[in-house]
Structure formats: C-alpha cells, structure tokens
Amino acid sequence: MTTASFIPTTAQATAAGYYPPRRTVEVTGVRQLAQGVFRLTFRDAFIAEHAKPAQFVNLYSHNPLHMSPRPFGVADVHGDEVAVIFAVVGYGTDEFSRMQAGDRIDVLGPLGKSYDVGADAHYVLVGGGLGIPPLLRAAQVLSAREDATVTTVFGYRNEHFADEFVAPFADRALAIDESEGNVITLLERIEHELRTGQRPVTILSCGPLQMLKAVSSWAANRDIACQFSLEERMGCGYGTCVVCVVDTVDGRQKVCVDGPVFTPEQLGWTE
Structure with a gap:
C-alpha cells in the first residue's frame, strides 16, 4: 500500500x-x-x-x-x-x-522573538560592538515606514565597521569609539532633541550587558521606553538545551525562544 x-x-x-x-x-x-x-x-x-x-x-x-x-x-x-x-x-x-x-x-x-516596532515613534537604536548588527535590520525595516523616524547611536571599540550599512536607513546616524566616550555620551548629546521631538521615543538596544543596564538606567530616569536584545551564549538556539536562561520577574526564561528581546520591566531593571 x-x-x-x-x-x-x-x-x-x-x-x-x-x-x-x-x-x-x-x-x-x-x-x-x-x-x-x-x-x-x-x-x-x-x-x-x-x-x-x-x-x-x-x-x-x-x-x-x-x-x-x-x-x-x-x-x-x-x-x-x-x-x-x-x-x-x-x-x-x-x-x-x-x-x-x-x-x-x-x-x-x-529564530527568536523580535523587537516590537509597530508604534508610531522616534526609534533610537543603541548598539555596542557586535550588538550592532541586529539594529541594522531594525533600521532597514523602519526606514520603509512613514510613521517612524530613526536615530542610530553606535559605540565601537575602534573601527566603525557598520556605519556604511546603516547610513541608507537612518534619519540620523551617530557613532563613537572608546577614545571619545560611549553610547551614553551620545545619548546625552541628543537628549534635548529627544525631549522636544514630535514623536514619542522608543529605545531599541543590543550589546554587552553592562551597556544595556546603563542604557536602561539612563532611559528610566527620563521615562523613555526600552526594548533590549540580550546576548547570551546558546547551545541549540531553539529552546532544547537550556543554556541561555536569564533571570526575569517571571522566573528563568530562555533567551533563544522567550527572547532575545525583553523589556527592562521583564528583566527587573526598573527598581
């Protein structure tokens, strides 16, 4: 048969x-x-x-x-x-x-969950080092929207390896290396513009954990919404090996399937 x-x-x-x-x-x-x-x-x-x-x-x-x-x-x-x-x-x-x-x-x-980019907003994409690449895709997607504007804030150790790729998609592209400062340095430079802009501000960020926590603190003091894409070591990438767990207010979750995108509220970084 x-x-x-x-x-x-x-x-x-x-x-x-x-x-x-x-x-x-x-x-x-x-x-x-x-x-x-x-x-x-x-x-x-x-x-x-x-x-x-x-x-x-x-x-x-x-x-x-x-x-x-x-x-x-x-x-x-x-x-x-x-x-x-x-x-x-x-x-x-x-x-x-x-x-x-x-x-x-x-x-x-x-694989994984994406940033929520559905709102009418001014998106500030804050990336550090090899956390920058996912933000290039975010800028590319947002550039096709009439109800969104994009500012990129990238921090490098030295060579600005991604600036050429984001330039076609960002309304404004800012970058800095370790000899000049860091992403918080750039955020402080544009703080007045963010406060007085016509659209609400949403920060999308990816990079080292220390940088993400600094961005979270900076944004919380200014009542700015954030979404973070976490960089965690993964084994399988689809939720089987349980290598990439992270502590959240709802218990331990897997970055590969429950994330990699989390809000500071989910991560307990708002206290």
Missing part, C-alpha cells in the same frame, strides 16, 4: 506556524569589515522574507565534531540575500570567515 504524503508550500507552512528545517544554502560572499570582524551573505528566500528585527539565524560548521550551531542576528536583507556580521572568536567563526562565494552552509531560522 502506498501512503500519500503532503509537503506544504512555504506560504502554507508559514500560515500554519511552521518554519523550514535546517537546510543547506549558498554563500554569496564574505567580506572583512575590520580586524577580526566579517560580513557573510547567503541566499535564502524564506529568511529574507520573514526575518524581523532582532531575530537570529543558526549557522552550522562543516566539522561534525562541532555540533552546536553559532547564532547570529540578521543584519540586513537585500532581495533573497541575507547578511550576518560576526567576530572571529573560535573554530566555527574562523571557518565561516574563510568561506567564499559559491560555498555551501547549513542554516536554520529565523
């Missing part, structure tokens, strides 16, 4: 709440942006169409001994091409940095 099988189309799977499984895609380019920092692009129509700001993708090493994927926030999308930006910190990221156009790589995604 032959058993009939049904394979849903991408549209049908999406409507039903299902996403494509791990799959092999084509690398379209790898470019070094700064010392140890690279931008990798690959072709995947589903991720390109569905990736929301702060969502991430898993990339998998070709080495079978390295089973855990590496999660990277989607940086930007052009057509069916998806970009991620990462620093070389170990075997997997070193492997990815050495790839060339035409190579193949396994991906899974998009």
Whole structure:
C-alpha cells in the first residue's frame, strides 16, 4: 500500500506556524569589515522574507565534531540575500570567515522573538560592538515606514565597521569609539532633541550587558521606553538545551525562544 504524503508550500507552512528545517544554502560572499570582524551573505528566500528585527539565524560548521550551531542576528536583507556580521572568536567563526562565494552552509531560522516596532515613534537604536548588527535590520525595516523616524547611536571599540550599512536607513546616524566616550555620551548629546521631538521615543538596544543596564538606567530616569536584545551564549538556539536562561520577574526564561528581546520591566531593571 502506498501512503500519500503532503509537503506544504512555504506560504502554507508559514500560515500554519511552521518554519523550514535546517537546510543547506549558498554563500554569496564574505567580506572583512575590520580586524577580526566579517560580513557573510547567503541566499535564502524564506529568511529574507520573514526575518524581523532582532531575530537570529543558526549557522552550522562543516566539522561534525562541532555540533552546536553559532547564532547570529540578521543584519540586513537585500532581495533573497541575507547578511550576518560576526567576530572571529573560535573554530566555527574562523571557518565561516574563510568561506567564499559559491560555498555551501547549513542554516536554520529565523529564530527568536523580535523587537516590537509597530508604534508610531522616534526609534533610537543603541548598539555596542557586535550588538550592532541586529539594529541594522531594525533600521532597514523602519526606514520603509512613514510613521517612524530613526536615530542610530553606535559605540565601537575602534573601527566603525557598520556605519556604511546603516547610513541608507537612518534619519540620523551617530557613532563613537572608546577614545571619545560611549553610547551614553551620545545619548546625552541628543537628549534635548529627544525631549522636544514630535514623536514619542522608543529605545531599541543590543550589546554587552553592562551597556544595556546603563542604557536602561539612563532611559528610566527620563521615562523613555526600552526594548533590549540580550546576548547570551546558546547551545541549540531553539529552546532544547537550556543554556541561555536569564533571570526575569517571571522566573528563568530562555533567551533563544522567550527572547532575545525583553523589556527592562521583564528583566527587573526598573527598581
């Protein structure tokens, strides 16, 4: 007896709440942006169409001994091409940095919860270091909206590796490196403009934990709403391994599936 099988189309799977499984895609380019920092692009129509700001993708090493994927926030999308930006910190990221156009790589995604960017607002995107890439996607999405304006506030250790990518999407792009100050330095410079603007202000932020807590405190003292995308070490990226748990007011939650986006109220940072 032959058993009939049904394979849903991408549209049908999406409507039903299902996403494509791990799959092999084509690398379209790898470019070094700064010392140890690279931008990798690959072709995947589903991720390109569905990736929301702060969502991430898993990339998998070709080495079978390295089973855990590496999660990277989607940086930007052009057509069916998806970009991620990462620093070389170990075997997997070193492997990815050495790839060339035409190579193949396994991906899974998009994963995680996104920033809520549905409101009419002036969005201030505050990023530090390798927390900047997910904010590039946020700027790209918001740039298509007539009811939103975007200011980016980026802090770098030294080289400004992402400024060229955000410039087409931001109404105003500010950046600073460690020799000049930090993101709080820039926020204080534009505080008057934020207070007197026509739209309510919402801060979207991603970066090191110490920076996020400083931004949370700065914003709380000025009654500005915030959303934070947390950077936590992940094992699987989809809620099975329980490596990326974080303490919240509702108990311990998984950054990969309950986040990576949380509000300061959820994190208990408002006290």
